[in-house]
Amino acid sequence: MTDNREMIKVKEKEQQWEEVLETEAVVAPFVDIYETEDNFVLTANMSGVARDNVKLKLEEGSLSIFGKVNYDELKNRKYILNENEVGNYYRKFRISKSIDESKIEAHFENGQLTVKLPKHDRIKPRTITIK
Numbered sequence: 089m090t091d092n093r094e095m096i097k098v099k100e101k102e103q104q105w106e107e108v109l110e111t112e113a114v115v116a117p118f119v120d121i122y123e124t125e126d127n128f129v130l131t132a133n134m135s136g137v138a139r140d141n142v143k144l145k146l147e148e149g150s151l152s153i154f155g156k157v158n159y160d161e162l163k164n165r166k167y168i169l170n171e172n173e174v175g176n177y178y179r180k181f182r183i184s185k186s187i188d189e190s191k192i193e194a195h196f197e198n199g200q201l202t203v204k205l206p207k208h209d210r211i212k213p214r215t216i217t218i219k
Contacts, residue, residue: 104173105143105154111174117201126212127204128187135175135199142181142196144203146189153182153201186211 117132130151134142137155145152149153155177183189183205192205 090201103158105156108156108176109154109178113173114162114178115173115175116179117153117155117177124178126207128207130181130201130203130205132179132201133199134175134201135172135213137177137199139196142201144194144201146183149183149185150180151183151192152178153203153207154178155201 095165101191117134119130119132121128121130123129132153132155134155136157141156143152145154156178157174158173159176186204186208188208193204193206195202195204
């Protein structure tokens, strides 16, 4: 007799990043913030983090960045020299009202997160033509 039941794959529950922040060590990534004519640019160094393990959250005027490392592997290594703190990366920034939140862009490459925070047109310098 043929069994008509279909096999359904159940995806393992992905650990929420809020839960990771409570259960594993966290370090603040080194960050640079600079200004161009049209944007503020934030760069955060998060070595050892895969692109799929980087999360950004914009909520109530704050931008949170999170990078998950393979924490168990890092903490169980037999280090000869360890000058880096071991932990997931987390940092939270207050976003100014001068930022156009709807146009924020992020890019991650070679362990560095770059977040472009566009300025609202109303705060950009403009030239007024004299008639």
